[in-house]
Amino acid sequence: MKAGIVSRTDIPSAVTVTRSLMSYLDSSGVDVCVETDTALAMGLTEGNSELSEMDCDFMVTVGGDGTILRTAMEMKDPGTPILGVNMGRRGFLSEVLVPEAEWGLEKVLRGDYFLEESMKVRSRCLEMEDSFPDALNEVLVAPPLPSKMIIMGLSVDGEHVADIQADGAMVATPAGSTAYNMSAGGSIVSPKLDSLLLTAICPYSYFRSLVVPPESVVKIELLKPRSEALVIVDGRAYVPLKPMSTVECRVSPNRTRFIRFRSFYSRIQKRILTIQST
Numbered sequence: 001m002k003a004g005i006v007s008r009t010d011i012p013s014a015v016t017v018t019r020s021l022m023s024y025l026d027s028s029g030v031d032v033c034v035e036t037d038t039a040l041a042m043g044l045t046e047g048n049s050e051l052s053e054m055d056c057d058f059m060v061t062v063g064g065d066g067t068i069l070r071t072a073m074e075m076k077d078p079g080t081p082i083l084g085v086n087m088g089r090r091g092f093l094s095e096v097l098v099p100e101a102e103w104g105l106e107k108v109l110r111g112d113y114f115l116e117e118s119m120k121v122r123s124r125c126l127e128m129e130d131s132f133p134d135a136l137n138e139v140l141v142a143p144p145l146p147s148k149m150i151i152m153g154l155s156v157d158g159e160h161v162a163d164i165q166a167d168g169a170m171v172a173t174p175a176g177s178t179a180y181n182m183s184a185g186g187s188i189v190s191p192k193l194d195s196l197l198l199t200a201i202c203p204y205s206y207f208r209s210l211v212v213p214p215e216s217v218v219k220i221e222l223l224k225p226r227s228e229a230l231v232i233v234d235g236r237a238y239v240p241l242k243p244m245s246t247v248e249c250r251v252s253p254n255r256t257r258f259i260r261f262r263s264f265y266s267r268i269q270k271r272i273l274t275i276q277s278t
Contacts, residue, residue, distance in 0.1 A: 001109070002031040004056035004080070006071050008063035009041035014087050017098055018042065018062045021085070024102050025060075028109055051075045058108060058259060062101075064088020065179070069234045072120075072136045078254040081115055083108060092178050092267060093136075095260055108259055116260045118175040118191055119214065122252035125231065127245050133237050134252045137176030140232040141220045141247055142168035142201070144240065150229055153221040154198060156212050163223065166203035171196055171218050171249040175256070178268070180235075185209060190264055196251065214251045221246040 003025055007018040019042055025032050032047065033056055039048030051074040058081040061067045068084050084094030085101045096104040107113055123139040124131040132139070143150045152169055154161045172181035174189040177197055182188055186199035186209040194214035200207055212218065222229055222245050231239040231247055241247070 001029075002033060002056040004033045004035065004051075004054045004059045004075075005038065006035040006051065006059065006061045006063075006067060007038040007041070008067055008087065009037050011063075011087065014062050015041050017085065017087065017101065021060060021062065021101055021105065024105060028105070030109070056080060058083060060085065060105070061094070062087060064091050065093045066235070068093045069136055069236060072256045073133050073234060073236060078120075078134070079257055081257045081259050083259040093175065093258070095258065095262070104259075104261065107261060113259050113261055116191055116258045116264070118256045118258065119173050119194055120252040120254050120256060121171055121173055121196065121249050122254075123171070123231070123233070123247055123249045125239070125241060125245050125247055127242065132231060132233050132239060134254050135176070135233045136173065136256050137179045137234050138170045138172035138181060139247070139249050140168055140170040140180070140201075140230075141222075141241070142230050142232060144228055144230050149202075149204065150227050151223045153219075153223050154200075154207075155219045155221070156198070156210070156216050158217070161198075161210065162205070162207045164200050164203045164205045164207050166200045166205075168201040168229075169220050170199050170201065171220070172199060173197070181209070187211060188268065192264070194251070196249065216250070218249045219246055220249075 008014040034048045036048050060083050062085045086094035120134040149165050151165045153163050174191045177189040181199050184199050184201045186197050196212050199209040229241040
């Protein structure tokens, strides 16, 4: 068995935890490949590789949801299962905390887990040639400067839904429904329900959020001739948009798979409701 490992490198404690997990996997007879930046932070010169080149049976991420999003966006096989070790604030996509990490790895090596598949969003600007990277959480259309609203036309399957003035609009996945989508007032959606969420950010209208079937094609069109914007994919890829551009979003054929030991609803209770009550 071969495991890949990716860590936040700006937190020394994350590097320390990563080193410990590597030792555990080595002692368990698992071949370990370390992502290049992680290896450099650990002072390793061998056994490392870029995420886009890593062939492994599962990935271990040490950090928060941002580390998982980077891994899901860049790894060679989009379907490689991910076990997230949470060192972030919320870490909703992660499965175990640091004290549980070796327990989680032991269960993985025994095959005592289940896989949760998360759909992704594929998007493109109709006025550009290239598509954007697949999004695990959301594709966001936003103004290039804060506090500047933009006017957008929203449509689903070629049918006009609304023209809105807002701080932005996003197309989110069920996995992303607990992230920016939730903060913007969108619904939380179970990963067992394939759907897309079209959510406005601070809209100057009654439109807030709409859940559509997975076969739908959602379009966000810039309506002002002098209004530029950005497409932001999972908070990582930033692409400028010219005025009057249209961003098209649909379900990607790729899916991200997470190693799970607990239900989706237990994660809601522990990661969201507990934080709100403290």
